[in-house]
Amino acid sequence: MPSINAISVDKLARLIGTPNCPAIIDVRTDEDFDAQPRLLPASARRRHADVASWAGEYAGRSVAVVCQKGLKLSHGVAAWLRQAGASAESLEGGSDAWFAAGMPALPHAMLPRRDAQGRSLWVTRERPKIDRMACPWLIRRFVDPGAVFLFVKPSEVLGVADRFDATPFDVEDVFWSHRGELCTFDVMVEEFGLAAPALRHLALIVRAADTARPDLSPEAPGLLAASLGLSRMFADDLAQLDAGMTLYDAFFRWCRDATGETHNWPSNRPGA
Structure with a gap:
């Protein structure tokens, strides 16, 4: 059953490229990222372990959080962001679902x-x-x-x-x-x-x-x-x-x- 605090791949894809796109935060571990060194468009990498120190930067903003599979890392970071005043959701299925759907992805090397x-x-x-x-x-x-x-x-x-x-x-x-x-x-x-x-x-x-x-x-x-x-x-x-x-x-x-x-x-x- 989908979480009420999750956003689907299709919905996020429709928002990217528009002025209403949420801030997209990639919190994959270095190991997971190195295995698939591509990023969702308009996203930025942040360390999940440091979320307490940077969550306040997103107060009052909409945020989509991405980890590899859309499980503990993205849900935990999204929860931290919500308690800091952001409207935060986890990407359903994570980066694996995004890439599997053939959505655009930025090569990190570029x-x-x-x-x-x-x-x-x-x-x-x-x-x-x-x-x-x-x-x-x-x-x-x-x-x-x-x-x-x-x-x-x-x-x-x-x-x-x-x-x-x-x-x-x-x-x-x-x-x-x-x-x-x-x-x-x-x-x-x-x-x-x-x-x-x-x-x-x-x-x-x-x-x-x-x-x-x-x-x-x-x-x-x-x-x-x-x-x-x-x-x-x-x-x-x-x-x-x-x-x-x-x-x-x-x-x-x-x-x-x-x-x-x-x-x-x-x-x-x-x-x-």
Whole structure:
């Protein structure tokens, strides 16, 4: 009988990638993690043995806790989090059930280092338009919700990356950049193991808009227009990114849930 304090694989999968996704905490032992070194999207690893010291960080938040099989570790940590003021649930069946269902999973080897506050740090060119907005959206929704982004003068990206231990993206001669006909967003979707149908569809729209190939997707001109509009509305790149998160949330939900829906103005005029 399922626990009232558990969340199913299917339900969590529907929440990941949306603004309503709970914080996802992986509390597998090192031994269990090393046997399957992949993470649920948007999740972070924490030590179950130290939960008393970090549970308070999640007060007032929704949390999904993941262990290998969805048993003692995740239920115990979730209980600790609830007594600390969080709304916490254990993932039914744990990571084993998630992987068995063929859900997206992040290869640990592809993830950048995190700082002392548990955040990944990224740097790219200032004045973002499409790829440099889409990639931060993907990272915050599917890789690291707390990711920090630095937008700097193009000539300084690599130097800033070196001095501040940041991961550069969408510039020449770095790993996270265009490859052939693919844009950086395409590369991230593939390398992070996130190639589910909705993100593949969104990647095609982003590529079409970012590389001036409207023939690839009829939605690309709309994304381009909205992106250029945002770039003129905001002088501050971070304020623009905050607004762009909602734009990409909407495109993602359309790709996932609404591609078959149409809209037409109903007319009651005689003879219409």
